[in-house]
Amino acid sequence: MRVLVWLTEGTWEAAVDAARDLAQGRDAEVVLLHVDDAATADAWRSGPAGLLGRGTPAAVDTPLRDAATRLLEDAQARLGLPSSADSRSPHGHERVETVVVDACRDADVLVCSRDGDRPGPHSLAPPTRFVVDHAPCDVVLVWARG
DSSP states (O other): EEEEEEEOOTTHHHHHHHHHHHTTTTTOOOEEEEEEHHHHHHHHHHHHHHHSSSOHHHHHHHHHHHHHHHHHHHHHHOOOOEEEEEEEOOOOOOOHHHHHHHHHHSSSSEEEEOOOSSSOOOOGGHHHHHHHHHHHSSSEEEOOOO
């Protein structure tokens, strides 16, 4: 069984805990997935460029890559099971949700967290709703613990 865990800032811990419960004691391959949010990346790039001049893309992107690496390392430590890390970035006009759905093509199950602030239709942000509706595998959707 291949378990894909979509890690998003603010809710990743609940997804990792659910994946651990699902995979423990099974012959499961766990893949931790982080997808850069294009809006966050664009804002990060425009801030230093506006304040410090143009700068170099590598110098601006390094903190984003470092943050993604730390998140994946923290998730692997919390999982406590063998896993692999997959960090992706949308290309061009590609959206985060389409990158996640594409990553699901090789998975048997996707584990992700609700990211809304209340029960009901607003318990999922639009990207998460898209993934839940279009994932080509089973989806385990958990509440983030606050």
